[in-house]
Amino acid sequence: MQTIDEIKICRNLKACLDIELDQNCAFGLANETRKDRFARLAAILQNMNAGKSGGGLSGGLASEKLWVELLKDINAANKTKRFTFETKEADADYAYTGHAFSHKTIGCRNKNADLALAWSKNRRGGIVRTFESSMVLVSFRPANPRSKTKFWRTAKTGVYIIPLPKLKQTVRKFKPNNKTSTLIKAAYVVKLMSFAKEEGLFIPLEIDQDRWMKFELSYWKAGDSCVVRQYD
Amino acid sequence: MTLSPQEHRAHCKAIAKVLYEGLEQPCKLGDSSESRKQRLLFLAAVLHNMSAGTKGAGLSGGVAQENLWREMLADMKVGFTDSAPEGTETAEADYYYQGYPLSHKTIGYKAKKPALALAWSKNPPGGLQRKEFTTSMLILNFKPQKLKGNDANWREAKQGAHIIPLPDLKEIVKEFGRNNKTDSLITSEHVGRLIAFSQINGYSVYFNFDNTVGEGLILSYWRGGTKGAVKKD
Numbered sequence: 001m002q003t004i005d006e007i008k009i010c011r012n013l014k015a016c017l018d019i020e021l022d023q024n025c026a027f028g029l030a031n032e033t034r035k036d037r038f039a040r041l042a043a044i045l046q047n048m049n050a051g052k053s054g055g056g057l058s059g060g061l062a063s064e065k066l067w068v069e070l071l072k073d074i075n076a077a078n079k080t081k082r083f084t085f086e087t088k089e090a091d092a093d094y095a096y097t098g099h100a101f102s103h104k105t106i107g108c109r110n111k112n113a114d115l116a117l118a119w120s121k122n123r124r125g126g127i128v129r130t131f132e133s134s135m136v137l138v139s140f141r142p143a144n145p146r147s148k149t150k151f152w153r154t155a156k157t158g159v160y161i162i163p164l165p166k167l168k169q170t171v172r173k174f175k176p177n178n179k180t181s182t183l184i185k186a187a188y189v190v191k192l193m194s195f196a197k198e199e200g201l202f203i204p205l206e207i208d209q210d211r212w213m214k215f216e217l218s219y220w221k222a223g224d225s226c227v228v229r230q231y232d
Numbered sequence: 233m234t235l236s237p238q239e240h241r242a243h244c245k246a247i248a249k250v251l252y253e254g255l256e257q258p259c260k261l262g263d264s265s266e267s268r269k270q271r272l273l274f275l276a277a278v279l280h281n282m283s284a285g286t287k288g289a290g291l292s293g294g295v296a297q298e299n300l301w302r303e304m305l306a307d308m309k310v311g312f313t314d315s316a317p318e319g320t321e322t323a324e325a326d327y328y329y330q331g332y333p334l335s336h337k338t339i340g341y342k343a344k345k346p347a348l349a350l351a352w353s354k355n356p357p358g359g360l361q362r363k364e365f366t367t368s369m370l371i372l373n374f375k376p377q378k379l380k381g382n383d384a385n386w387r388e389a390k391q392g393a394h395i396i397p398l399p400d401l402k403e404i405v406k407e408f409g410r411n412n413k414t415d416s417l418i419t420s421e422h423v424g425r426l427i428a429f430s431q432i433n434g435y436s437v438y439f440n441f442d443n444t445v446g447e448g449l450i451l452s453y454w455r456g457g458t459k460g461a462v463k464k465d
Binding site: 025027028037041044061066069070072073179214216217218219220221222223224225227228229230 | 259261262263271275278295300303304306307352413448449450451452453454455456457458459460461462463464
């Protein structure tokens with residue numbers, strides 16, 4: 001029963017995003033859709049962090065912030081605030097109609113699409129982290145026809161929504177590395193993304209990085225235009 | 233880069249001088265009616281308030297503050313760069329002043345017992361152990377001075393940019409702590425000693441940071457619409 005509910009919630013989120021991404025932004029002067037603004041800003045962010053030491057982490061954090069702003073923009077345009085940002089689940093980044101989602105990003109230059117449930121390594125007897133939330137995975141990694149993995153030969157950039165039961169069922173064990181003891185291996189990630197695609201829990205987002213190659217995002221240079229009153 | 237201790241210290245002294253002068257000058261980019269220090273502290277205050285009390289705020293707040301600091305350095309146009317001259321890259325360096333590498337650490341306004349990390353990793357025995365400094369350090373400290381406290385160094389620690397030359401860094405921090413994110417933790421006690429060293433020896437540049445100026449405001453590329461995206465220099 002719980003499984004069906006979780007999938008239903010993910011379908012509802014997908015349906016919501018399908019509609020809302022094509023609407024014009026509530027904030028800012030530009031007359032552009034949320035999808036266009038997200039794609040433009042995300043492309044610039046990806047370019048800014050690509051190839052830099054620590055760029056994966058900074059790029060991922062910045063992309064997640066941008067996504068959260070998109071969700072707040074959806075809230076601002078609607079009477080009901082469907083997205084909330086204070087969650088009790090340890091792995092959650094936000095909630096949709098009260099249901100927790102964790103947010104993960106795969107960058108444009110990512111080669112080995114491992115993810116981590118949490119970035120920590122606890123001692124034996126310490127906290128053991130497990131999945132508590134469904135997942136929204138935004139992938140900017142383009143297809144590579146020469147990839148060894150079939151999925152990545154034709155993979156699409158966009159939003160993959162993965163229900164909690166599927167996460168638990170697929171990721172049987174975590175691997176450790178030098179930054180986390182809860183690494184989700186690339187093979188699992190591919191399975192999860194494939195599931196989202198097959199189940200219609202995928203929203204394509206086209207990112208044109210070349211178009212925005214000469215731009216950067218800068219609070220410093222933008223003067224006061226990025227300083228705004230807190231909305232929520 | 234093989235430099236003598238004196239050369240390291242001379243580089244760090246030069247950087248402190250450049251920062252001291254540069255922070256007082258008007259911004260080159262954007263509104264030039266404000267000094268770099270004014271803009272830096274205002275934007276830093278907004279960033280602090282944005283991340284305060286949110287999950288993972290220490291990490292994302294630190295990254296955002298470091299990015300802002302880098303933008304301020306770039307505005308000076310005196311030779312601060314993100315990349316090293318070819319063949320001189322070092323693992324710890326976050327930016328360079330005329331080719332001289334610096335690693336950057338941020339201490340937040342609300343940090344209670346600020347510890348830093350040489351590297352955010354835990355390698356197994358036999359693996360790569362990052363336990364030796366290779367680069368001088370700049371600690372950007374937003375934590376207000378508190379005259380009460382057990383640690384004498386922290387009682388004296390002022391808000392500002394504190395530079396510690398590599399040989400002195402190695403001398404002061406001889407052992408690392410560990411937690412669930414790193415095996416190369418620079419404990420709060422050592423951080424206090426590093427700041428004290430910088431202050432006593434004239435490697436510090438001070439500012440008065442008031443986090444209340446950013447209350448109720450956020451920085452948002454999203455809400456900036458098209459204006460937050462600017463042409464690269």
